[in-house]
Amino acid sequence: MRGSPHDSWAHIYDLAYKRTFGPLYQGLTDTTLSLVEERLPPGSRIIDFGAGTGRLSLPLSERGFAVTSLEPSADMMDQLAAKEGKLQPRPKHPIRTIRAKMQDYPGTGEHDLALCVFTVLLYLLDEKSLNLAMAAAYNALKPGGQLLIDIPSERLFGGYTHKDEMLERTVRVNHERDQVFTYEEEIRVAGSDDNWAEYRDRFSIRCWDEMSVWAALRSAGFVAKEELTTTFAGSGSRYYLLEADPAAEL
Numbered sequence: 001m002r003g004s005p006h007d008s009w010a011h012i013y014d015l016a017y018k019r020t021f022g023p024l025y026q027g028l029t030d031t032t033l034s035l036v037e038e039r040l041p042p043g044s045r046i047i048d049f050g051a052g053t054g055r056l057s058l059p060l061s062e063r064g065f066a067v068t069s070l071e072p073s074a075d076m077m078d079q080l081a082a083k084e085g086k087l088q089p090r091p092k093h094p095i096r097t098i099r100a101k102m103q104d105y106p107g108t109g110e111h112d113l114a115l116c117v118f119t120v121l122l123y124l125l126d127e128k129s130l131n132l133a134m135a136a137a138y139n140a141l142k143p144g145g146q147l148l149i150d151i152p153s154e155r156l157f158g159g160y161t162h163k164d165e166m167l168e169r170t171v172r173v174n175h176e177r178d179q180v181f182t183y184e185e186e187i188r189v190a191g192s193d194d195n196w197a198e199y200r201d202r203f204s205i206r207c208w209d210e211m212s213v214w215a216a217l218r219s220a221g222f223v224a225k226e227e228l229t230t231t232f233a234g235s236g237s238r239y240y241l242l243e244a245d246p247a248a249e250l
């Protein structure tokens, strides 16, 4: 699966996101961690779909949760594993990593909470993948387990630029077909002696309408529990907490 989105710049992903989103980024992370800690006892099992470089997986593991991190990009996962290797003290439960796309994950029904946040939905390009991904989230959970998911809004499809003394970043999003867009990333990072390293990435993303996502969630067996969009204000996404309805298994 080499050649996944993010592979070419995984080692500067954290830097790029921190610089681009500023304090909002850490704020969203802190909000997610507090929410999880308020609702789940330590030791609970959490699966982080599209875990990236471990923005949530790592601090959740440090807080005593038993984390499964699923991520299709080998390079993003390498970053997560390298950071986990440096955690001190060692977390009680080592992170279990699975290199896969969410829609290909069979699910083993042992998790208390599934996370599918920070635009992971965008990478699912067709209805079949969306339905399989939501079924994977359901199958990963114990009966009554919960899913925290964000549905990115259209305003995230505008592209943006960022420039500071260390990092220059241009994101372009161009319409490809129907609800599918081409996402193009150009990043320059300052090195020594005024040399700048350049990174590029290009992949397709999809702008999902809420109705399609809700249809997939319901048909997978989820019931709505709470809307948390205001809790995650500034993210550009709508956030929801859902419950895996045990009756849907029958």
Ligand SMILES: C[S@@+](CC[C@H](N)C(=O)[O-])C[C@H]1O[C@@H](n2cnc3c(N)ncnc32)[C@H](O)[C@@H]1O
Binding pocket: 004, 005, 006, 049, 050, 051, 052, 053, 055, 056, 070, 071, 072, 073, 076, 100, 101, 102, 103, 116, 117, 118, 119, 120, 123, 124
């Ligand atoms: C913007 S990052 C968000 C990372 C992380 N969820 C967070 O909250 O920081 C999106 C991640 O989703 C991953 N991804 C892409 N396609 C995916 C798929 N089909 N299933 C699961 N993850 C996917 C990407 O490789 C990337 O690491």
